[in-house]
Amino acid sequence: MNPEVTSIGDINVDIITSKLKDMPQRDSQIILPEIRLSSGGCAANFAKAISKLGTAVRFIGKVGEDVFGDFLRDNLNGVDLRLLTGSKTGITVAITFDDETRSFITYPGSNSELKVRDIDFSLIEGKCLHIASFFLQGLRENTSEIMEYAHDNKMTVSFDTGWDPGGWSNEDTELVKNILHNVDIFFPNIKEGKAITGAKDERSICKELLDLGPEVIGLKLGKMGCYVATKDEGYYIAPFRVKPVDTTGAGDVFDAAFILGYLRSWDLEKTGRFANAAAALSTMGYGTERYPTEGEVRRLLRVESA
Numbered sequence: 001m002n003p004e005v006t007s008i009g010d011i012n013v014d015i016i017t018s019k020l021k022d023m024p025q026r027d028s029q030i031i032l033p034e035i036r037l038s039s040g041g042c043a044a045n046f047a048k049a050i051s052k053l054g055t056a057v058r059f060i061g062k063v064g065e066d067v068f069g070d071f072l073r074d075n076l077n078g079v080d081l082r083l084l085t086g087s088k089t090g091i092t093v094a095i096t097f098d099d100e101t102r103s104f105i106t107y108p109g110s111n112s113e114l115k116v117r118d119i120d121f122s123l124i125e126g127k128c129l130h131i132a133s134f135f136l137q138g139l140r141e142n143t144s145e146i147m148e149y150a151h152d153n154k155m156t157v158s159f160d161t162g163w164d165p166g167g168w169s170n171e172d173t174e175l176v177k178n179i180l181h182n183v184d185i186f187f188p189n190i191k192e193g194k195a196i197t198g199a200k201d202e203r204s205i206c207k208e209l210l211d212l213g214p215e216v217i218g219l220k221l222g223k224m225g226c227y228v229a230t231k232d233e234g235y236y237i238a239p240f241r242v243k244p245v246d247t248t249g250a251g252d253v254f255d256a257a258f259i260l261g262y263l264r265s266w267d268l269e270k271t272g273r274f275a276n277a278a279a280a281l282s283t284m285g286y287g288t289e290r291y292p293t294e295g296e297v298r299r300l301l302r303v304e305s306a
């Protein structure tokens with residue numbers, strides 16, 4: 001089946017701890033009730049999330065010929081996986097804490113070996129192309145080439161840079177700003193929005209980002225919900241009240257649910273509410289285990305509006 005959406009970018013295994021009070025001291029050991037293995041990587045999470053929401057999706061990324069690569073192939077069933085072979089599958093160790101903060105230790109592995117020349121452009125199909133995790137994969141400035149191909153083929157392009165582990169140097173920030181010329185829908189979180197624009201509040205961040213090219217901004221505000229904007233309108237959308245277990249990847253589910261709304265031509269406010277609800281539901285389990293179906297999101301929306 002031809003996909004409605006193609007996602008390109010990072011894929012890795014996530015090793016997720018149950019909640020800790022604090023980091024263990026050096027030369028010490030702590031015992032946890034559980035440590036889980038999940039698929040991860042923002043672009044792969046996006047694919048898994050939009051697939052769970054009922055949309056046919058293709059994913060292009062790179063893994064190693066190892067046990068983690070095998071795990072990911074199995075775990076992402078339902079996604080049309082087009083996995084290239086690299087040296088070793090990427091790994092993120094996600095340490096989660098009682099106060100809902102988390103720390104990540106990432107080995108990008110094959111993700112940083114993902115280059116534009118590896119990608120068979122004829123596989124980029126559907127109505128939307130989503131590219132994620134700019135700093136963890138190797139597409140860099142060539143990201144624009146892929147986006148231009150998608151535009152030539154009448155696709156809409158969405159982009160989620162993720163956080164820059166290098167601390168947003170001028171060079172990185174300029175590179176991202178240049179790529180935004182080719183982006184239609186941009187999904188930063190508030191910290192990323194501030195880092196890219198230097199602006200302080202939601203409205204000014206969105207205004208500055210819209211001036212760089214995108215037509216729609218989905219600005220993610222964590223437990224505060226989101227602010228969604230175009231040049232003509234902007235809405236702050238309150239979060240859904242849930243008891244989060246693990247918020248890792250909530251942003252990727254937000255992106256996926258937002259694209260679903262876009263594919264259905266919903267208005268901006270409805271799309272933002274749906275994305276907020278889907279992302280909130282995804283925080284109720286570890287990793288990708290509680291990614292919602294469209295029916296589950298609709299139920300939450302009905303309960304909240306009743």
Ligand SMILES: Nc1ncnc2c1ncn2[C@@H]1O[C@H](COP(=O)(O)OP(=O)(O)OP(=O)(O)O)[C@@H](O)[C@H]1O
Binds near residue numbers: 189219275276
């Ligand atoms: N504690 C929470 N309660 C309710 N909704 C939440 C909570 N945390 C996150 N969300 C929802 O998830 C969305 C995305 O979260 P966040 O702002 O953390 O994105 P992010 O930083 O890109 O996440 P990540 O990169 O870890 O996937 C928010 O816009 C909100 O809708």
Ligand SMILES: [Mg+2]
Binds near residue numbers: 160162163189252
């Ligand atoms: Mg994010």
